[in-house]
Amino acid sequence: MPRFISPMRPRYMRSPTDIPKEGLQVQSITATPEASKNPETNAASVSDAQDSPEAQEPEYPEIVCVSEGTFRQIRDDSLVLLSQGISHRLLRSIEGPFLIFVLPEHEEFARLQLALYRKENPPKEENPPIPLSFSLQPLWILLAPVIFTLIDFSDKVNLHSRGISDAGKVLKGEWWRALTAQTLHGDTRHLASNLLCGYIVMNMITFRIPLLRLAPFIAVAAAIANICVSLTVKTDFRSLGFSTFVFAAIGCLSVIEFRLMPKETHGLLRRFAPLCGAASLAVFLGLGENADILGHAYGFIAGLFCGFIPSKKALRWGTPLSSVDGIGLLLYYAFYVIAWKMAMA
Numbered sequence: 001m002p003r004f005i006s007p008m009r010p011r012y013m014r015s016p017t018d019i020p021k022e023g024l025q026v027q028s029i030t031a032t033p034e035a036s037k038n039p040e041t042n043a044a045s046v047s048d049a050q051d052s053p054e055a056q057e058p059e060y061p062e063i064v065c066v067s068e069g070t071f072r073q074i075r076d077d078s079l080v081l082l083s084q085g086i087s088h089r090l091l092r093s094i095e096g097p098f099l100i101f102v103l104p105e106h107e108e109f110a111r112l113q114l115a116l117y118r119k120e121n122p123p124k125e126e127n128p129p130i131p132l133s134f135s136l137q138p139l140w141i142l143l144a145p146v147i148f149t150l151i152d153f154s155d156k157v158n159l160h161s162r163g164i165s166d167a168g169k170v171l172k173g174e175w176w177r178a179l180t181a182q183t184l185h186g187d188t189r190h191l192a193s194n195l196l197c198g199y200i201v202m203n204m205i206t207f208r209i210p211l212l213r214l215a216p217f218i219a220v221a222a223a224i225a226n227i228c229v230s231l232t233v234k235t236d237f238r239s240l241g242f243s244t245f246v247f248a249a250i251g252c253l254s255v256i257e258f259r260l261m262p263k264e265t266h267g268l269l270r271r272f273a274p275l276c277g278a279a280s281l282a283v284f285l286g287l288g289e290n291a292d293i294l295g296h297a298y299g300f301i302a303g304l305f306c307g308f309i310p311s312k313k314a315l316r317w318g319t320p321l322s323s324v325d326g327i328g329l330l331l332y333y334a335f336y337v338i339a340w341k342m343a344m345a
Contacts, residue, residue: 063089066110067100074098080117086110137211137321138202140329142195144336145242148183149191160184160240162343167230167237178226179219179339184240186290194242197285201249208256208315212325215332217306221248223335225298232294239292247282247296248303254278255307256315 066088067077074090077100081088086109088102102110152159163180170177185191205211222244229239257274279300286296310319 062104063101064104064107065099065101066107067114068097071098074100076121077114077117080113081110084109084113086113133207135203135206135211137206138199141202141211141215141332142198142242144333145183145185145191145194145245148180148336148340149185152184153188159340163240163340165226165230165239167233167235170227170230171234174343175223175227176339176342178223178230179335180343181226181240182219182222182242182245183336183340185242186240190241194246198242198246198249201246201253205249205253205256208260209310209319210321210325210328212321212328212332213319214252214306214309214328216328216335217309218245218248218252218303219332219335221252221302221306222299225295225302228298228302229292229294239295241292241295243286243292244295244299247286247299248306250278250282251300251303252306255304256310259307259312260315 067074069077078088078090081100081102086102086106088100088106088110091099091101148159148163151157152163159180163177163184165177165181166174185194202211205214225244225248226239229237254274254277258271261271261274282296282300286293286300
């Protein structure tokens with residue numbers, strides 16, 4: 001089955017004018033509207049063709065694709081062509097989109113009619129659901145807190161006192177503690193909860209854009225959140241944990257989904273559902289015994305700005321992982337390595 005790939009838009013949202021005009025060979029084509037009105041004549045012609053010697057090697061007509069899209073879009077396009085008496089065939093490619101094929105002599109007229117229909121009835125933006133999948137990208141991000149926490153638990157190196165976010169010391173210029181504190185945890189339960197929640201949230205981000213591309217910005221947002229906590233408390237306040245990063249990721253994900261919500265779907269309030277849902281999740285996860293409520297709140301707010309960094313076009317249809325995203329991963333680790341180097345100096 002032919003594949004039409006567009007670097008700018010997905011296969012199932014392209015207009016008929018975007019479909020290549022090269023001829024495509026298929027094995028069959030639907031009957032014309034006239035043939036469907038005369039089933040006896042059509043059946044007789046089919047019977048004669050089967051009895052003829054040439055039936056073993058039939059010659060199929062050359063047809064071209066004039067439209068490609070979702071079932072709803074192809075259904076409307078098919079009705080347009082039927083209203084104009086244009087015979088066509090509906091197929092579905094192995095990649096999912098539905099296709100409409102016509103004979104070459106009908107191609108120009110079919111494209112014209114579909115273009116006129118699109119002009120009078122422009123397609124609305126869609127935010128199709130994405131099938132559940134699990135990515136390895138969050139594991140690369142979670143590796144940083146795991147490594148430093150295990151080193152801290154081994155008691156071979158004193159990382160706890162040097163890397164914890166102390167409000168008084170942060171205000172005196174030790175800004176690196178806002179980063180190093182993200183990689184430390186109080187106990188294994190604290191570490192496990194952050195790893196589990198972090199993977200779930202960051203895995204959903206990978207549906208829209210490579211996580212490695214946003215990881216450095218989320219880390220900086222979490223560091224800014226820790227600094228804001230120090231500026232707010234201005235006392236002997238200490239905090240640690242990767243949860244600030246996780247809440248920044250929740251805020252980033254909520255803005256990404258908010259930007260992708262179609263304006264015409266279920267009114268304006270429907271667009272704010274991702275923000276409201278993320279805020280509710282943040283409140284549910286952020287409250288608890290010994291929880292850094294201010295850090296969670298500031299992390300969520302700082303993460304909201306990260307959701308505006310990628311372009312909407314790259315988010316709507318998902319961006320595949322590329323070798324360039326490795327730079328983002330290296331930059332992500334560089335932040336923590338530099339921060340720990342300054343903390344151990």
